[in-house]
Amino acid sequence: MKARVFSGVQPSGNLHIGNYLGALSPWVGYQQQFETIFCIVDLHAITVYQSPAELRSKIEETAALFLAAGIDPKHSSIMVQSAVPAHSELAWMLTCVTPVGWLERMTQYKAKAAAQQTVGDGLLQYPVLMAADILLYQAAIVPVGEDQAQHLELTRDVAQRFNSLYGETFVVPQTGLPSVGARIMGLDDPTVKMSKSATGAGHAVGLLDPPDKIRKSIMRATTDSNPAVDFAILSPGVENLLNIFQAFSRWSDEKMRAHFTGIRYGDLKKQVAEMVIAHIEPFQQRYREITSDPGYVARILREGAERVAPIANSTVELVKSRMGLYTESR
Numbered sequence: 318m319k320a321r322v323f324s325g326v327q328p329s330g331n332l333h334i335g336n337y338l339g340a341l342s343p344w345v346g347y348q349q350q351f352e353t354i355f356c357i358v359d360l361h362a363i364t365v366y367q368s369p370a371e372l373r374s375k376i377e378e379t380a381a382l383f384l385a386a387g388i389d390p391k392h393s394s395i396m397v398q399s400a401v402p403a404h405s406e407l408a409w410m411l412t413c414v415t416p417v418g419w420l421e422r423m424t425q426y427k428a429k430a431a432a433q434q435t436v437g438d439g440l441l442q443y444p445v446l447m448a449a450d451i452l453l454y455q456a457a458i459v460p461v462g463e464d465q466a467q468h469l470e471l472t473r474d475v476a477q478r479f480n481s482l483y484g485e486t487f488v489v490p491q492t493g494l495p496s497v498g499a500r501i502m503g504l505d506d507p508t509v510k511m512s513k514s515a516t517g518a519g520h521a522v523g524l525l526d527p528p529d530k531i532r533k534s535i536m537r538a539t540t541d542s543n544p545a546v547d548f549a550i551l552s553p554g555v556e557n558l559l560n561i562f563q564a565f566s567r568w569s570d571e572k573m574r575a576h577f578t579g580i581r582y583g584d585l586k587k588q589v590a591e592m593v594i595a596h597i598e599p600f601q602q603r604y605r606e607i608t609s610d611p612g613y614v615a616r617i618l619r620e621g622a623e624r625v626a627p628i629a630n631s632t633v634e635l636v637k638s639r640m641g642l643y644t645e646s647r
C-alpha cells in the first residue's frame with residue numbers, strides 16, 4: 318500500500334505565489350508515489366470572521382487553483398473539510414488530550430490573537446483541528462511551507478500523547494518542507510511572510526493577477542541602497558527576489574550566482590517578473606479552462622469527499638473504541 322500524504326489550504330483571501338511555491342507546486346510531485354489528499358480547510362478559515370458569500374465562492378476558486386496547479390483528480394482526492402464531519406468529531410476528541418499551554422505557545426495563535434478585538438476559542442483550537450485533519454487519514458507526510466512547521470510539531474506531540482494514553486492509534490507524521498520557496502516574503506516588506514490577509518498593493522503576487530499587475534508589484538519591490546546584486550551582502554528584499562526566481566526556474570545555486578552576480582536591481586526585478594509571468598500565464602490559462610465548465614469543480618469535490626469519508630469514519634470509530642466512547646461495532 319502507498320503511504321498517504323495530506324495537506325490543506327484555507328479558502329480565505331487570495332492565493333499568492335507563496336502558497337504556490339510553498340504548497341501547491343510541491344504537492345504535484347507527491348501524486349505519483351503516494352496516496353494524496355488535498356483539502357480546502359473552510360473550518361480553519363472561520364477561526365477569524367469571513368464574509369459568508371465570499372467564503373462560499375473562494376472554496377470552489379481554491380479547488381480550481383489546485384487543479385490548475387496540476388493536482389490531478391485521477392491521482393489525488395480534492396475535498397472540502399466541512400463536507401466530511403469526521404474532521405470536527407476527531408478534533409473534539411483530540412482537544413481533550415491537548416494541554417492548553419501547548420496551544421497558547423503557538424506563534425501563529427499569538428500573532429492572530431493580537432490582531433483581533435475578541436479572540437474566538439476556535440483560534441486557539443486551530444492547531445488541534447489541523448492535527449485532526451492529518452491524523453484522521455494516518456498521513457505519513459504533510460507537505461507545507463515553513464510557517465506551518467510548528468503546527469506539525471504540535472500534531473506529532475498530540476499523536477504521541479494519544480498513543481501513550483490509549484495505545485498505538487495514530488501514525489506520527491513527518492513534515493515535508495520544499496527545498497526552495499518554503500518561505501516567500503512580502504514584496505513591500507521582506508521582513509514578514511507573504512500573506513493572503515495582507516491588503517497592501519504590492520505586497521503579494523496573486524495567482525490570478527494579470528501580468529501587468531505582476532510586473533508592477535515586482536518592479537516596486539523593496540531592495541536596499543546598493544546598486545547591484547552582491548551575494549556576500551544580500552538584504553532580505555534582494556534575497557527574496559532571488560529566492561522567487563530560483564523557486565520558479567529551479568536553477569542550481571551555482572547557476573544563480575553565475576548569472577546574477579553584479580546584476581543591477583532594476584534588471585533583476587525585470588527578470589524575476591518575466592520568470593514569474595512565464596509560469597503564471599499557462600497556469601491562469603488552465604484555471605480559465607477549468608472554471609469554464611460550471612459543474613466540474615463541484616463534481617470533483619463531491620467525488621473527493623466520497624472517496625475519503627470511509628477512511629475518516631473508520632479512524633473516528635477506532636478512536637471512539639480506544640477512548641471507551643459508545644460505538645455499536647465493538
Ligand code: AMP
Nearest residue numbers: 327335336339340461462499500501511
Ligand atoms: P495558508 O495561506 O495559511 O492557507 O497556507 C497554505 C499553505 O501555503 C501552507 O502550506 C503554508 O505553509 C504555505 N504558505 C503560506 N504562505 C507562504 C509563504 N509566504 N511562503 C511559502 N509558503 C507559504
